[in-house]
Amino acid sequence: MARYRDTRERILDVALELFTEEGYDRASLREIAERLGVTKAALYYHFPSKADILFALHLRIHALIDEPLQQLRAAPVTLGRWETFLSACMEKLEGNTALFLLHRNNQVAFSSLHNEAHRHAHTELEAWANMLFSDPSLSPGERLKMAASFAVAFLTPMLAAPLISPGNEANMAPALRRIIHGVLRTATEDSASSARNGSGPRPTAPPRLAVRNRARN
Amino acid sequence: MARYRDTRERILDVALELFTEEGYDRASLREIAERLGVTKAALYYHFPSKADILFALHLRIHALIDEPLQQLRAAPVTLGRWETFLSACMEKLEGNTALFLLHRNNQVAFSSLHNEAHRHAHTELEAWANMLFSDPSLSPGERLKMAASFAVAFLTPMLAAPLISPGNEANMAPALRRIIHGVLRTATEDSASSARNGSGPRPTAPPRLAVRNRARN
DNA sequence: GTCTATATAGGGATAGAC
DNA sequence: GTCTATCCCTATATAGAC
Numbered sequence: 001m002a003r004y005r006d007t008r009e010r011i012l013d014v015a016l017e018l019f020t021e022e023g024y025d026r027a028s029l030r031e032i033a034e035r036l037g038v039t040k041a042a043l044y045y046h047f048p049s050k051a052d053i054l055f056a057l058h059l060r061i062h063a064l065i066d067e068p069l070q071q072l073r074a075a076p077v078t079l080g081r082w083e084t085f086l087s088a089c090m091e092k093l094e095g096n097t098a099l100f101l102l103h104r105n106n107q108v109a110f111s112s113l114h115n116e117a118h119r120h121a122h123t124e125l126e127a128w129a130n131m132l133f134s135d136p137s138l139s140p141g142e143r144l145k146m147a148a149s150f151a152v153a154f155l156t157p158m159l160a161a162p163l164i165s166p167g168n169e170a171n172m173a174p175a176l177r178r179i180i181h182g183v184l185r186t187a188t189e190d191s192a193s194s195a196r197n198g199s200g201p202r203p204t205a206p207p208r209l210a211v212r213n214r215a216r217n
Numbered sequence: 218m219a220r221y222r223d224t225r226e227r228i229l230d231v232a233l234e235l236f237t238e239e240g241y242d243r244a245s246l247r248e249i250a251e252r253l254g255v256t257k258a259a260l261y262y263h264f265p266s267k268a269d270i271l272f273a274l275h276l277r278i279h280a281l282i283d284e285p286l287q288q289l290r291a292a293p294v295t296l297g298r299w300e301t302f303l304s305a306c307m308e309k310l311e312g313n314t315a316l317f318l319l320h321r322n323n324q325v326a327f328s329s330l331h332n333e334a335h336r337h338a339h340t341e342l343e344a345w346a347n348m349l350f351s352d353p354s355l356s357p358g359e360r361l362k363m364a365a366s367f368a369v370a371f372l373t374p375m376l377a378a379p380l381i382s383p384g385n386e387a388n389m390a391p392a393l394r395r396i397i398h399g400v401l402r403t404a405t406e407d408s409a410s411s412a413r414n415g416s417g418p419r420p421t422a423p424p425r426l427a428v429r430n431r432a433r434n
Numbered sequence: 435g436t437c438t439a440t441a442t443a444g445g446g447a448t449a450g451a452c
Numbered sequence: 453g454t455c456t457a458t459c460c461c462t463a464t465a466t467a468g469a470c
Contacts (some may be wrong), residue, residue, distance in 0.1 A: 007435080012257035023325035028463065033405050040464085050464070094426035106438050108322060144389055147377035148396050151368040158349050160364035172361055179365050179403045186399045188392060224453080245445065257446085259454050268445065 008046045010036060012060070015053045020102045024054055024109035043197060054106070055113055061099050064092050077135060079184045082146050086153045097157065106157060119170060139190030147182045225263045227253060230275070232270045237319045239328035241271055278316050282306050294349060296401045299363050300383055303370045303397060307390055314374070321375060358405030366397045418431070 014036050018027035029050055033040045047053045068088035072081060093100055103110060129150055133143050153176060160172065235244040245265055250257045264270045287307035290300060310317055320327060320407050346367055350360050370393060377389065 023242065025240065026325065039437060045435060052334045104323060106241065119378060129376055141392060144392050146375045149375060151372040152365045155368040155372045156365045158398055159346055160361055175358060175361050175405060179400055182399050182403045183396055186396045256455060262453055
């Protein structure tokens with residue numbers, strides 16, 4: 001039938017709504033079915049399990065940011081390329097905040113996906129972020145700035161989006177980019193050249209962020 | 218009895234572990250009881266419901282950051298006072314990342330707490346953050362920088378903490394403070410006087426960024 | 435492709451003995 | 453304060469008719 005379009009897609013749309021609103025664990029298939037005007041059993045025709053619905057949504061996110069990610073991986077990571085990457089992702093995610101919120105609100109659910117069945121290349125947001133943040137070819141200070149800029153790019157909007165001015169999230173993108181640009185250029189001890197030392201909140205210098213860290217993979 | 222110490226506290230400790238690991242919804246009382254060596258029914262002697270356990274943990278977080286929060290509320294918010302506030306919170310939270318992760322991983326669960334029964338003054342992380350980020354006496358640009366610095370302060374560590382150098386989270390605090398300092402001084406369109414465009418985090422002259430704010434309590 | 439009906443499991447919570 | 457035993461409910465998932 002597929003009254004409007006592909007039923008499978010409509011299921012995913014509704015699931016996206018409910019999973020973000022109530023969280024994956026609390027949202028029941030009954031709710032999804034009701035809101036969709038079908039029965040639970042109908043869902044099982046399209047998806048073998050509830051987890052598979054979540055996984056399908058995961059693939060949506062994946063597809064969305066796959067291209068910038070591939071580009072980033074095409075060469076060694078630098079702060080400049082990282083900034084480009086973030087910018088590209090921000091663009092992709094514009095208007096798709098629901099997908100991002102879904103991931104944000106259901107980290108445990110997502111992480112239990114691969115633990116169970118799937119053996120795909122999981123490049124979840126935190127997964128590949130982690131990979132990068134532990135890249136030993138980057139200094140600890142650089143990694144921290146990458147993480148900080150990541151937080152600014154993707155987590156700030158979720159703090160501020162519904163509040164600053166609902167609807168025109170696009171407006172804050174330029175400001176965010178400016179902030180990110182600044183973050184990635186913050187002076188650090190281990191950025192060799194900077195003798196620049198302000199006053200402000202005196203970082204009474206434990207000079208180097210000791211790192212005899214080893215990629216634990 | 219209370220073999221080791223107050224049983225109630227032990228329950229909370231175990232619950233903190235499980236709620237952060239598996240998420241509040243997935244962690245069952247049976248699991249908590251088993252890990253504790255008691256039965257489910259025993260838990261109900263100490264807590265009237267599962268939600269109350271979560272709420273008790275919420276109070277732990279609350280107590281932890283209550284003082285800086287009261288200080289922040291004691292006067293109109295400025296970017297400078299905001300920075301002080303963040304710094305104080307970071308200090309408090311050092312060594313208590315579990316509590317923070319709990320909150321981070323269970324936002325829906327926490328938010329459904331007050332919706333149900335409690336009428337307390339809920340100053341959850343996102344709740345009071347939201348309140349501030351929507352303060353109309355601050356310009357949108359300022360609010361965004363507050364949100365961004367908030368993200369840097371509290372969300373960056375959770376991205377980077379397990380990776381940069383496990384165990385010495387303290388070491389990254391100074392660097393984070395420097396980044397935050399810079400974020401709050403990023404030039405914005407609506408910061409009228411922004412000819413101030415040095416490179417790096419300009420020290421001197423703490424904020425004074427206009428505040429015709431009203432304490433809204 | 436969607437339905438009705440049902441199987442099965444596990445959750446939170448209570449009663450009452452000790 | 454902690455136990456055993458149990459109630460009740462809702463969830464996922466399946467079987468099989470249409």
